Amino acid sequence: MKAWLVAVVFGVAAPVHAELTLELSHRAREVQPGEIVVLEVRPSEDPVTLSASAFGKTLRFFRSGSDAWVALLGIDLTTEPGSYDVLVHATVENGNIARKSYTLSVGQKDFPTRRLTVDPSFVSPPASVIERIQREARQLDEILKVGQRAVSATCIYVMNERHPIGRCEYHIVSAEFD
Numbered sequence: 001m002k003a004w005l006v007a008v009v010f011g012v013a014a015p016v017h018a019e020l021t022l023e024l025s026h027r028a029r030e031v032q033p034g035e036i037v038v039l040e041v042r043p044s045e046d047p048v049t050l051s052a053s054a055f056g057k058t059l060r061f062f063r064s065g066s067d068a069w070v071a072l073l074g075i076d077l078t079t080e081p082g083s084y085d086v087l088v089h090a091t092v093e094n095g096n097i098a099r100k101s102y103t104l105s106v107g108q109k110d111f112p113t114r115r116l117t118v119d120p121s122f123v124s125p126p127a128s129v130i131e132r133i134q135r136e137a138r139q140l141d142e143i144l145k146v147g148q149r150a151v152s153a154t155c156i157y158v159m160n161e162r163h164p165i166g167r168c169e170y171h172i173v174s175a176e177f178d
Contacts, residue, residue, distance in 0.1 A: 031075070
């Protein structure tokens, strides 16, 4: 009778699954602004989902070898030195979930600078050409509005005590003209 009870207990018991674990590491030339970090995750089981976030961005993983997944993480040029968490989340087919935090220590990056001295007439154009500059800027804006769906613009404005002066570079990503 005791043998039968033991068999019933084992027959209805839920299968035991090992805990899902994540081994995290990174490779980089330097961990500092402007660099790329390769984040590697080695889960104890093949994940159904694997995601991570760092610096307010979502990372996308791809398989690298039989047991590793990697994601590329760019460190923005404006990132201040300090410790930043990379949060990794994985789920396997049986429903087990693992979450792990990984700390990246971002170092200081000093970028070389060049100081240019230019004639003030290139920074503050004479009053006689201000009207033409503004007219041409309006014309360019009108040209770029015609039938476009997407325009990427990079604008550099120089402020002086009298007039804002700007230069814009427009890159038409896709356009339809009538």
